[in-house]
Amino acid sequence: MNSVLESAVSQDPPAPEREQTVAREDLYDLLGNCRRRYVIDYLREHQEPTSLDTLACHVAARENNTSVAEVTTAERKRVYTSLQQTHLPRMDEVGVVEFDKERGLITPADQLAAFSLHLDVVSANSVPQSVIYLALSGLSVALLLGFVAEVPLLSSLSPFWLGGVVLLLFTSVATIQHVRDR
Incomplete structure (x- = not known):
């Protein structure tokens, strides 16, 4: 032992x-x-x-x-x-x-x-993701305000279609970035 x-x-x-x-x-x-x-x-x-x-x-x-x-x-x-x-x-x-x-x-x-989460390397010919999503958010708010203010083209859309346009914008940008980053 x-x-x-x-x-x-x-x-x-x-x-x-x-x-x-x-x-x-x-x-x-x-x-x-x-x-x-x-x-x-x-x-x-x-x-x-x-x-x-x-x-x-x-x-x-x-x-x-x-x-x-x-x-x-x-x-x-x-x-x-x-x-x-x-x-x-x-x-x-x-x-x-x-x-x-x-x-x-x-x-x-x-x-x-x-x-990957901490390093946001942006090449000279590209725009940081934060700027892209900030611009998309601003565009979405402008569309919403235009709808509420009854701007002729926007007020003719239903809220469903307006939400669909915003969703399509974000989905398109996210998909493009995902494919580009692969």
Whole structure:
């Protein structure tokens, strides 16, 4: 019995599993750095293991507002070094990516999905969702006020049709954004 107790005590404890959620402080820390946001954005878009060199080129292109083909060696090296030494190890520690430093391979982790709700990356040619829905709400209120004020075209509609138009507007915009974001 004594040997059973000794073997149970001498065994190493099981490795702790990664947290299922990202702590709020870690989330803010990661999102507080532009380079990390670019990494998260790239990995959310591609959802596959990526080499450090490829990731560094894409991040450098975004930072310098240029194409990947136009990134200079100095720009790529600067980003590569900071990703390898600082950003990716920190992101791996939090559980957002799996960073294999030996192979230079970055794999998106399950925790990356937690950033979808917190990261509203808007490209230069698009409008934030909040602005779109605010405009739709304003249009809906204008239609309602026009109906109440008995504006000729709007007052001829029944409230059922007016509600249907508003619902159709919101459904159309939500569907377009859903298809675009896939």
